Amino acid sequence: MSDPVILSTKGRDTYQYPLLIQKLLANIAQHSSQEIVSAGRRFTYTEFVERIHRLASLLTGCGIQPGDTVAVMDWDSHRYLESYFAVPMIGAVLQTVNIRLLPEVIEFTVRQAQAKVILYHSDFTPIIDAMRKKLPDLKHLILLSDASDPGTYEELLTQASPDFIFSDFDENAIATTFHTTGTTGEPKQVFFSHRQIVLHSLAAGVTFANNPSGQSFRRSDVYMPMTPMFHVHAWGLPYIATMLGVKQVYPGRYHPETILSLKSTEGVTFSHGVPTLLRMVIDAAKPLGINLTPWAVVVGGSAMSESLADEAANVGITAVAGYGMSETGPILTVARSLAHDPTSVRTRAGLAIPLVETRIEPPGRGELLVRAPWLTEGYGTQAASDDLWAGGWLHTQDIAEQDVDGAIRIVDRVKDVIKTGGEWVSSIEIESLLGTHPCVAEAAVIGIPSEKWGERPLAIVVAQKGRPAPSEKDLKAYMADHAKAGRIVHYGQPDRYIFRDALPRTSVGKVDKKLLRQSLADLHPSPFDVRTVDFD
């Protein structure tokens, strides 16, 4: 078999167009009459683009060269958005530091990324002071503050030249890096190139704009992230919003009151976040008796329960699931539903977006394997990357099923699925069913060892405030009814219930099952002792 003919412009003056982040800005200052709202200030797109040029001058003036790393430690702000563009546009690598990690872990991530400059909010001064001496690559610290105090970001930007000229370079250059916040092991460093971010912006942009009205994200929307900007580029939405020139609102540190206030004063219509954050917003809105329509919120990071989606609908929020991981840049699938569809259609992971190839292995119910042009090519270490990409497919470590319409349903994490009597039971399905009990606020289900069955499900339950506390007996009866009705397999009913005031969470708001297992292991008798299991 011969090879396809490759376009060749050898000796010609043809321009070879690289997919660089700066290309997303083409014409936008002229096209958009919208604003970027942050920290009580408003910027036109023309001002925003000028500030990107100034920041590029400032960073290169600090000695930052292509390939160097610039770290940012901030809440969601226009300054963070400026760094999303200016840092990669000079060929440098933007490190979005997960500021919710423990100080020594933050130090580990900044050291591993070899950051030469850190832009940091004053809230993180104690962490900076504690670690700065232990960062051998660090050359400059720039304080992010609203005031134009000497030596701080705003003052330095004013002094910097607005005439920086950006050059083209290889589209495969690394644009961003950050650390995954898995619930197992130490954080792993992932990387994304310019090409990957541009392609993600286009494919996810096409998808959101094509979603049915009320679940869509289009040029006429007002955008506000509720996923921290350190977390996978706020799922890539700030890049899409900027490419389209939409009005953007950055809420700083997340307080439900601030979020609701900005939603109303700025007319926010599109956001995204983890279920925990959506829950906080609902809880803050409910007592006010307000209707938040129109507000589409894409929910990811963890599975969204149907009850949460219904509660969101009660306050006027259309919550639609999306699915992806830190390693996948992140968006792989997005749900959508029509007016007559049940809530469950919107809470599935959804349909693969353009250019995403999926495989379930083994077929039926198995691990979801994916390919797309924007997946991290690996972690810092070779061995972990080989596992991630075994066989040339990225291994999500999520167990999935596919519905007849092609939509993906995530059944469980590979490590959370409960292997009992030779069958795989989804911890998420049990948690979701328990969540429908009126006295249950939330539940986590984990597998505990069983001599007879291999594993058996155990539920950790948080009671709903203002309701009678549920008992183990109540919940067993409730689940037995569901099993009789065929909504859960018989052997999927938890054998034991443990009640807690809250569930431990990771830095990005997911239930931390690793911590949960540790805390249970300290109990006497431990549920991990097989002798305590008495299911027949």
Add this chain to the structure above:
Amino acid sequence: MSDPVILSTKGRDTYQYPLLIQKLLANIAQHSSQEIVSAGRRFTYTEFVERIHRLASLLTGCGIQPGDTVAVMDWDSHRYLESYFAVPMIGAVLQTVNIRLLPEVIEFTVRQAQAKVILYHSDFTPIIDAMRKKLPDLKHLILLSDASDPGTYEELLTQASPDFIFSDFDENAIATTFHTTGTTGEPKQVFFSHRQIVLHSLAAGVTFANNPSGQSFRRSDVYMPMTPMFHVHAWGLPYIATMLGVKQVYPGRYHPETILSLKSTEGVTFSHGVPTLLRMVIDAAKPLGINLTPWAVVVGGSAMSESLADEAANVGITAVAGYGMSETGPILTVARSLAHDPTSVRTRAGLAIPLVETRIEPPGRGELLVRAPWLTEGYGTQAASDDLWAGGWLHTQDIAEQDVDGAIRIVDRVKDVIKTGGEWVSSIEIESLLGTHPCVAEAAVIGIPSEKWGERPLAIVVAQKGRPAPSEKDLKAYMADHAKAGRIVHYGQPDRYIFRDALPRTSVGKVDKKLLRQSLADLHPSPFDVRTVDFD
């Protein structure tokens, strides 16, 4: 300056995702419950994808190898759409033959593209018979017909295997080729790679989905091309429609009655075409007194006059301009307007779509230069390509201006602009103004030589049927009024008017000013004789 860090997966198993046309099909058979309607038949996306596999088996069975050319001569059909995918997906080059050219020119284009297989509609049997012996590379002819007669496309497809396995290859491989149908010189061969078509699909797809409702193209639309599929991949829309899994309707050979009938029976909501075709559809719809809303039609190829857009609106069509060329793959800009905007906002070339960089040289009113990731890298010959890409920007040969909102207005073709008294006057502006006269159906304005002024405008006018015939005196008075009102510069008023029953057009429906000039040169006295010009 050091280099940016490039992602490297040396020795790793990471999948390198190439931007190939087959990737636009990922999951679509599962995701879409829509149909492809053509020639009285209806295909599900599952059937469509299966037929692509069969066509790939058929072509490779004919000995087609990567890099070989497969030519198609057909009206708009599902079979054409199948070739859009199957041919490039096996690594071969799809030649979309402009079947409106003269037979000897068609022969020239097919020979130059070195087609080994031609898929042809029976309407083109005479041309095939006349040229087949003179095509040294030709190995197979496949007749496209609705009947499953032995040896024809449908029968061969039934016999071919549905299990063809597509492989990945370099995204810069040539996917398509065709010849530009410029109004000067012989047709020039242009080329587009897989990467270019995928990026065009994403960027144009984002743009159309984000256009205001009523001017948009989204998953819920019903698509029907009114730009022939040989013409720059029907402006790339069939690729976008397929990527989104929308319902597609292929109208065969264009008859206004067929188009109106399909519009109504299939519920078409989005189309695109040249002004001439829109005019035909309006003329066919008007006597029927029907309202065609909702129907968004993107108009390109030539400038759309405001009067045409208004007439379209009168029959319920929202006509919105787009701009591009054969060389540009084609879409560069798309217009959009809000409810309160005047018609002129929708008839401008519009706003550059994502990833398109524009420059006007000289600034103000000058030639439009562009960069985008989907521009042809050249023509067959080196010298013409060097002109096209002089200085690393593609030269559109169009004179443009930019409005304050960033929208581009095409003022004229470089070769059509009238250089008079040291000023550049747009022939299109004069034509547009003449078109507003109630007795004028359409007008073409060309520059004729003047000893005193260099050039002077001459108008060729087609009278509006059913109206009193306009005289030269009427039109001079009409234009003088406009000049007094400041709607045209004084020296932009044509000196002479010539009346014709129709204007000559190119194979893609544009007014053929080259032919027009030729026919005028044959007049006695010739307007090209400077002695005939008497303007003071």
